[in-house]
Amino acid sequence: MAWWLRKSTGESLSVSMAGVKLGDRLLVVGCSDPMLIAQLASKTGLTGRAAAVDARENAVAAAADVAAREGALLETFTAPWNALPLEGDTFDVVIIRDVLPYVDAAKRAWCLVEVHRVLRPGGRCLVIDGSAKKGILHVGRSDAVLSDYAAAGPSGTLLTHGFKAARVLAEREGLVFAEAVKPA
16 A cells, blocks of 8 residues: 555554553553653543553653643552552553663562563563663663573563563564563
């Protein structure tokens, strides 16, 4: 089909790849992209639920502020990666945004244990990682932390932590998208 005949969705690639729909119960782990969180929260609508959690209070506050400005309903939580303040088997979709490559192996493992706990059986986990990140968020991160995660990649890491059918969906626009499901 000719490019001028294709319908533009007007959505960012990350929103499209997430596949969040009306009525979904969504959790975003990592608040480094507040606009993405607001856009995803808008997708769940009044019949769904959208929540975001991060260990950094300022990132959570920014996500809450942007969501409010965009008119999205969003619950926010500041919590360590190993103790998400949410009930088990609650969410249909969990999106982990730029967290796993930038925490040490122990925190990564606990984060994935918690994500597995709060995701409902048959629910989907989507990892969105930026490639070659630079800037203040990543200052002080050791190359050992990054290479540890890079060796397995997001899909290998998800498989190691109890998820099934893990695969890399795409690598586009400087982002890597990987998904897996929690066994039913």
